[in-house]
Each structure stands twice: as C-alpha cells, then as structure tokens.
Amino acid sequence: MVTVQAKLIFEGGEDKQRVLDLMRRWSSCMRYAYKRLLEGYKRNELKRQLQGIFNLNSRYVDDAIMKAKSVLNSCKERRESPKKVIFGGRQLFEKLQKRHINGDQYRKLQLKWQEKRKGNLYSRGDRSKKGNLNTRIEIDGSLTKLRINVGEKEYVYATIQPGWKVKGGTYRDRNQLLQAISTLGEPYSVELKLKNSVVYAYFTVEEIFPKSEITKSNGVIGIDTNAYPKHIAWVETDEQGQLLEYGRIPMPELESGISSKREYYRWQYAHMIVEMAKDNQKAIVIEKLNIKDKGKRGDFSGRKSRRIRHYFGYRLLLEKVKLLAKREGIEVIEVNPAYTSLIGMLKYAPQFMVSKDVAAAYVIARRGLGLRERIPHNYMMFLSRLDVNELEELKEYVRKVVKNTYVRKKQLREIGRVIKFLQSLESEAERLSVPLDGTSTGSRGENHNLWRVLKVAVVTPLSPDRVLRDMSVLKSLLVSGQVGKTYKGVSSCFLGQGLWLSQKPPAGAGKA
Structure with missing residues (x-):
C-alpha cells in the first residue's frame, strides 16, 4: 500500500466548517457503532439505524462500522479489555485529569484531544465506482482537488497541496502521483484528520507489482541484519547454494539522529541491496523477523540494547527491501532466522574463514534455496x-x-x-x-x-x-x-x- 499525505486548502471558511461538521458526525457514528458492537449488535442492524441518527449516507456509515470493528479486533488481539478503549487517546485523557495542569497548557491539551476524538473521516475506495465515490480526486487544470460529499448531492471542493509525506515509497512529484491515481480508475481510500485546526488528507492505494522475473533459479543474495555494530552482511550464491561472493554494508547513519533522517538512509540502503540483486539477476533472501521483548524489563539485555534496536529498525529496513524488490520484479524469500548465526559460526565461519555475520547470511541464503544444514x-x-x-x-x-x-x-x-x-x-x-x-x-x-x-x-x-x-x-x-x-x-x-x-x-x- 502507498499512502500520500497532503494538506487541504478550502476556498472559504463555510466550506471548511461543513467538512468539519461531517468529520464530527462521522467520528460520533464510529464511537456509537463501537458501543453497539460491544453489546452484540450486527452490522445489518446498525447500518440503517445509524444513517438516521447521524445524517450520513450508507457508505459513510459502512466505513464507520468497519473502523469500529477494526478497533475491537485490535483490542482482542492485544488481549486488552475492549470496554476500556478511550477514543482520542488514553495518554492525553489522563493528562487532562491531572489537577496541576491549567491555563493555556490545559486548553491546548483539551483542543488536541478533541481534534483526535472528533476530527476523523474515513472513506473506502470502490472498484465498481472507479475510485472513491464519497471523496474523489479530480483534476482542475494545473490543480488537483478533492471532492467531498457532505450531503445529498452536495459537495465541497478542497485544493490538495502537494509536497507532503509519502508512506510506502519515494516519489519526486506527489501531485503527479495523485493525478495518476485519479485517472487509473483503481480504488483508493481517503482518510481526513484534523491537526492544529488544519485538515490533512491521507490517500492510500494498493500498488500493483509486476510479475517476479528474477527468481532463485539464478541463485540468491542472502541478507543478515546486525544491530551492533550496525551493518548488513550479504552473500551471493549460485542456484546450487555455492558461495560466490560476500561483503558487508556499514550503516553508521542509523546510530542516532531524528527519525526522518534514519528513514531516508533506510531507503538508501534498501536501494543498494535491490540494485545489487538486479545487477546480478539474483533473488533476495531475508529473515522473517518477529522481534519480541525479552528480559525482565522487556528491553533484551539492558538500556543500551534497547536503544540500539530502536534506532536500527530491523523490520523497517527489511520492509523497504521487500517493497523495492517487488517493484523491480525480484523474488523475495523470507526464512526462519532461528539458529542461523549459530550454524554459520560453527560450520561456515571456520570453513571459509569469514566473519560470523557473513556465515549467518550464507545460512540464510541456503535456507532460501531450500537446502538443509547437517552437522559435519x-x-x-x-x-x-x-x-x-x-x-x-x-x-x-x-x-x-x-x-x-x-x-x-x-x-x-x-x-x-x-x-x-x-x-x-x-x-x-x-x-x-x-x-x-x-x-x-x-x-x-x-x-x-x-x-x-x-x-x-x-x-x-x-x-x-x-x-x-x-x-x-x-x-x-x-x-x-x-x-x-x-x-x-x-x-x-x-x-x-x-x-x-x-x-x-x-x-x-x-x-x-
């Protein structure tokens, strides 16, 4: 999924107010639907009832019920009590209850909590409608606009200001990307959020990837991520699992810095790995990581270890590798990383006189080819x-x-x-x-x-x-x-x- 963030510019204060009123009613509808789902109501029972209460069309109501269900299912997966959910954020709510906060600081917190609680709107895309019926992207000359359905055949138009963040990829011209989304006829979802009295839109579209032409039949490149010192160990093998070449990519930029800087460098390193696979016509084998908290404090072996893993972001880096590889038609194979370092250390590090990290990458590559390791x-x-x-x-x-x-x-x-x-x-x-x-x-x-x-x-x-x-x-x-x-x-x-x-x-x- 590719998500484009943009700022909405309204032609007048009245148009903006009508959209804010729509967002308030939709947020209330979603919270009401959540309470009814807790009581055992079904979707079909709620749908017609909610349309009359909140004056929303059936599509908006259906999306509100879907969002409420997702919150409920998320609580159950995390084994939390669904009855204790606080819309708007528990942390902000608890801060507002503290008596020592007052004056301007209290009003700012209250405004922020109200915006998160009431300033939401979600509209799913529909393939049969060639995009999105309630919130549709339209091209007006050199401008890209968002048409928002605020009532029965009543629409408000807002100019989409390009140049904001893109999640799931990097594109030079966000405005051009939005125009392409509107003309392709593919379904896209739109989510509106209110932040500091400004309405932001998040456009999400499912990316269509080409068929993988570079497969493991030509051999693979195995990747082993290491948090300390931060680097990627890689090996190249042929289709039979024989070692051809190996190396390491140091990543000092991920040691520290703001999140946007680290995110930028993760993309750069992911591009390096994918370009390597593309030049050698090899598939990529990565670890299927499921990192869980370990230790008494849930921070592995201590504060230093927790900080290292926080800045590194294994999963963020590997997800970027997977995404870029799919765009290039390169097969990505995920394998269980259990005991790869141990097997590499005992079997291949002394055999090829390489480091433990390179040996672990070689074991990962061989697993991707379906080969099994036996004790010598x-x-x-x-x-x-x-x-x-x-x-x-x-x-x-x-x-x-x-x-x-x-x-x-x-x-x-x-x-x-x-x-x-x-x-x-x-x-x-x-x-x-x-x-x-x-x-x-x-x-x-x-x-x-x-x-x-x-x-x-x-x-x-x-x-x-x-x-x-x-x-x-x-x-x-x-x-x-x-x-x-x-x-x-x-x-x-x-x-x-x-x-x-x-x-x-x-x-x-x-x-x-």
Missing part, C-alpha cells in the same frame, strides 16, 4: 564422545572464572540445558538417530539442541568469559577432527578427549 562428520564424532560429567566440570569452571555476572548466568543456563538434553538420551544409538538438520520448525526441536550442545562443548571452553570472534580456531576440528590452535592464551583440548583447560602465562612472564 567430525563434529558429530566429537558429540558422540561428549560426557555429561565433563560438562558439569565446565559448569564449575565457568562459575569460578567468569567475572561478568550477566555472561556467567547465560553460560551456566546454556550448559544446564545441554546437560538435561544429554541426560534425556539413553544410549549412543538413540543419540545418533536424532535428525541432524539445522532447519527444524520449532526452536525446541532436538536437532537444534545438537547445535547448541556443540556450541557449549566447543566454543565455551575456548572463551568462557567473552564472545569468541575468531572462528578460525575451529577449522582443524571441522576438517581433520584434531584440536586447533589456542585462543588468547587459553590452552584447550576439547571436551570429550579427557583433558581440561589451563591458563598459559602471558608473554614475558618470569623474565627479569
């Missing part, structure tokens, strides 16, 4: 020798060595889950019979647990107190099944081989 043979042999007692020993070691409370709790919790998983496997035969793909439908799948077991058993001993960045240490184990080089002074003989960790003295120790 040497890793599987390593898991078959893994012992619960050694994990218990690792648990005690982490408890003693790691000073960071947050990291220690996370590591201990992860090791505990792995121990429970291994204890649930009664024999070697049962352990090896577990499916080894890394693309299970649920996060509790046993195959995913095997990747988690591998992470705890291999990565945690190497770097128990911090995130391991250099994955090249795993290459020897991945390729030959042998222990690789040490990491930052830690001598490691992996779990399952009967030896433990010992700290090496720093360089130069013991010298005079």
